[in-house]
Amino acid sequence: MKNLINLILWKVALGVLTLFAVSLIIFTGVQMLPGDFATEILGQAATAEAVAAIRESLGLDLPAHQRYFAWVGDLLTGDFGTAFSSGRDVAELIGPRLWNTVFLAGLTAMIAVPVALALGLICAVYRDSWFDRAVNFVTLASISFPEFFVAYVLMLWLAVNAGLLPVLSDVDINSTLSERIYLSILPALTLTLGVLAHMVRMTKISLVSLLENEYIETARLKGNSELRVLARHALPNAWAPVANVVALNLAYLITGVVVVEAVFVYPGMGQLMVDAVQVRDIPVVQSCALIFAVAYVLVNLAADVISTATNPRLLHPK
Amino acid sequence: MTTLLLPRRRRLPFRLTPSAALGVAIILFYAVLAVFAPQLAPYGEAEIVGSQFELWSEAFPLGTDNLGRDVLSRLIYGARNTIGITLTATFLAFVIGTGFGLWAAGKGGAVDRFLSTAVNVFMSIPLLIFALLLLALFGTSLVSLVVIVALLEATRVYRVVRAVAMNVMVSDYVEVARVRGEGLLWILWSEVLPNIRISLFAELGLRFCFIFLLISGLSFLGLGIQPPAADWGSMVKEYSALIAYGDITPLLPAGAIATLSISVNLVVDWLVRSRTQR
Numbered sequence: 237m238k239n240l241i242n243l244i245l246w247k248v249a250l251g252v253l254t255l256f257a258v259s260l261i262i263f264t265g266v267q268m269l270p271g272d273f274a275t276e277i278l279g280q281a282a283t284a285e286a287v288a289a290i291r292e293s294l295g296l297d298l299p300a301h302q303r304y305f306a307w308v309g310d311l312l313t314g315d316f317g318t319a320f321s322s323g324r325d326v327a328e329l330i331g332p333r334l335w336n337t338v339f340l341a342g343l344t345a346m347i348a349v350p351v352a353l354a355l356g357l358i359c360a361v362y363r364d365s366w367f368d369r370a371v372n373f374v375t376l377a378s379i380s381f382p383e384f385f386v387a388y389v390l391m392l393w394l395a396v397n398a399g400l401l402p403v404l405s406d407v408d409i410n411s412t413l414s415e416r417i418y419l420s421i422l423p424a425l426t427l428t429l430g431v432l433a434h435m436v437r438m439t440k441i442s443l444v445s446l447l448e449n450e451y452i453e454t455a456r457l458k459g460n461s462e463l464r465v466l467a468r469h470a471l472p473n474a475w476a477p478v479a480n481v482v483a484l485n486l487a488y489l490i491t492g493v494v495v496v497e498a499v500f501v502y503p504g505m506g507q508l509m510v511d512a513v514q515v516r517d518i519p520v521v522q523s524c525a526l527i528f529a530v531a532y533v534l535v536n537l538a539a540d541v542i543s544t545a546t547n548p549r550l551l552h553p554k
Numbered sequence: 555m556t557t558l559l560l561p562r563r564r565r566l567p568f569r570l571t572p573s574a575a576l577g578v579a580i581i582l583f584y585a586v587l588a589v590f591a592p593q594l595a596p597y598g599e600a601e602i603v604g605s606q607f608e609l610w611s612e613a614f615p616l617g618t619d620n621l622g623r624d625v626l627s628r629l630i631y632g633a634r635n636t637i638g639i640t641l642t643a644t645f646l647a648f649v650i651g652t653g654f655g656l657w658a659a660g661k662g663g664a665v666d667r668f669l670s671t672a673v674n675v676f677m678s679i680p681l682l683i684f685a686l687l688l689l690a691l692f693g694t695s696l697v698s699l700v701v702i703v704a705l706l707e708a709t710r711v712y713r714v715v716r717a718v719a720m721n722v723m724v725s726d727y728v729e730v731a732r733v734r735g736e737g738l739l740w741i742l743w744s745e746v747l748p749n750i751r752i753s754l755f756a757e758l759g760l761r762f763c764f765i766f767l768l769i770s771g772l773s774f775l776g777l778g779i780q781p782p783a784a785d786w787g788s789m790v791k792e793y794s795a796l797i798a799y800g801d802i803t804p805l806l807p808a809g810a811i812a813t814l815s816i817s818v819n820l821v822v823d824w825l826v827r828s829r830t831q832r
Binding site: 265510512 | 680683687690694763767770771774775787794797798799800802805809811815816818819820823
C-alpha cells in the first residue's frame with residue numbers, strides 16, 4: 237500500500253513538472269514574438285516613446301524570469317490579462333465559452349463512453365465475427381475522415397433533409413438545459429463518431445489480452461458460465477484499460493472540439509481560440525492554449541493515476 | 555534445394571490485396587490530377603467565369619462557387635495545392651524526425667535523454683492547439699504553416715524512429731560493425747536505416763495522413779492555405795453555407811480529403827500486415 241501511494245505521488249509530481257514545462261513553453265513562445273506586445277498593440281508606426289510607455293505599463297522592461305512568475309501568479313489568481321482586439325478581460329471572455337465547451341465534451345462523453353465500452357466488449361467476446369470485422373473496417377474509415385466531413389454529412393442528413401435537429405448550435409446563457417441538449421446534440425454526435433471507433437478498438441484490444449490470461453482459462457475450466465467469467469474474473473481487472481480508453485477519448489475531444497465548434501458555430505473555447513488566432517489576439521490565444529494544454533495534461537494524469545491505483549497487483553501485494 | 559542454402563533476399567511485398575489495390579488506384583488518380591492540373595482543369599484556378607453559385611450545367615459540371623469560379627477546376631487545382639503542401643511538410647517532418655531519432659538511438663546516453671525529454675514535453679501539448687498558438691505568433695503565411703506543421707509532426711516521427719532504431723542498435727551485426735571500427739554515421743546509414751525501412755514506410759504513410767488532415771483542418775478554420783489558392787479544406791468552408799439548402803457541393807472537397815486519406819491508410823494497413831505475416 238505504501239508503495240502504491242509513493243507511486244501515485246511520484247506520478248502527480250511528474251504531472252506538476254509537466255504543467256510547469258508546458259507553461260514555460262507557452263510563455264517562451266510568446267516571448268519569441270517578432271517585436272513584442274507593445275509594438276503589436278500600437279502597430280509598426282508607433283513612436284519610440286509610446287512603445288516605451290506601454291512596455292513599462294505592461295512590465296515588459298523587467299527580466300524574463302520575473303515576468304514569467306508574475307504571469308503565473310496572475311493566472312493563479314484568475315487574471316488572464318486584457319484582449320488586444322476588444323479590450324475586454326480575457327477571463328470574462330473565456331468563462332462562458334469554457335462552460336459551453338465542457339458541456340459539449342461532457343455530453344459527448346456521456347454518449348460515447350458507454351456505447352464504446354459495450355461495443356468493445358461485444359467485439360472482444362465474439363472475436364472475428366462479422367460484427368468484429370465490420371467494426372474494424374469502420375474504425376479505419378473514421379480515423380481517415382476529417383471531422384468536418386462527418387459533421388457536414390450528419391448536418392445534411394439529420395438537420396437539412398430530415399429536419400430533426402437545428403443546423404447551427406447557437407446556444408447562449410439564457411438557453412435552458414433541454415434547449416442546450418437539443419442544440420448540442422449534432423456536434424456531440426459528430427465528436428462521438430470521431431472518437432467511437434478508436435475507443436471500441438482500444439477496449440477490444442485490452443479486453444482480448446485480458447481474456448487470454450491463464451486465470452481466465454482456469455475459471456472456465458472450473459465450469460463457470462461465460463457470463464460469470466466475464467463479470468467476476470475479467471472485468472474487475474479491466475479498470476486500468478478502461479480508464480485509459482476514457483482518458484484518450486477526453487484528450488481527443490480537446491482538439492476535436494476546435495473544428496466541430498467551427499462547423500456548427502458553437503460558441504465554445506475552440507471558436508474563441510480560432511477567432512483570436514485570425515486577428516492575432518495573443519493574450520486570448522495564450523490563455524486558451526494554456527487551458528487546453530492543462531486540461532490535456534490533467535486528463536492524462538488522472539487516467540495514469542486511476543490505472544495505477546486500480547491495478548490489483550499493486551493493491552494486493554504478495 | 556540450393557535455393558534454401560542461399561540467403562533469401564528480403565524484398566518489399568508486391569502482391570496487392572483488393573483493398574490495397576483500390577487504395578493505390580485512388581492515390582494514382584489524385585496524383586495524376588495534381589501533376590496535370592493545368593491540362594485537365596477546364597478553367598483557371600482563380601478565374602471568374604460565371605455568376606455566383608451557379609447550378610451544375612454542361613459549362614460548369616459541378617457549378618460555380620461564391621465568387622463565380624468553376625468548382626471542378628478548383629477541385630483539380632486543390633489536389634495540386636493540398637497534396638503538394640502536405641508532401642513538402644511530410645518530407646520536412648521526416649528528415650528532421652528521422653535525423654534526430656537516428657542520432658538519439660545511435661548516440662544514446664545524454665543526447666538521447668535530452669532529446670527524448672524535450673519531445674515528451676512538447677507532446678504534452680495537444681498538436682492542434684500548439685499549431686494554433688504558433689500560427690498566432692508567426693502569422694498564417696505558407697512558409698510558417700509548413701515549418702510549424704513539419705516541426706510539430708517531427709516530434710511524432712522522432713518517437714517512432716528512435717524506438718525502432720534502438721532495437722536494431724542492439725543487434726549482433728551492429729555490434730560486429732562497431733568492432734570492425736565503423737563510424738556511427740556509417741552504421742546508421744548502412745546498417746540501421748535499411749533495416750527499419752518498412753517501419754519508416756508505414757510511418758511515412760500514416761504521417762502523410764495526419765499532416766494532410768491537420769493542414770486541411772487548419773485551412774478549413776481559415777488558418778492554413780490562404781485564398782485565392784484553391785485548397786480542399788478552405789473550399790469546404792467557402793461552400794459550407796450551401797449545405798443548409800441541401801446542396802452537396804461542400805461534401806465534394808471534404809469527400810476528396812476523406813477518400814485520399816482512407817486510401818493511404820489502406821495501403822499502410824496492407825504494408826504493415828504483409829510484413830507481420832512473414
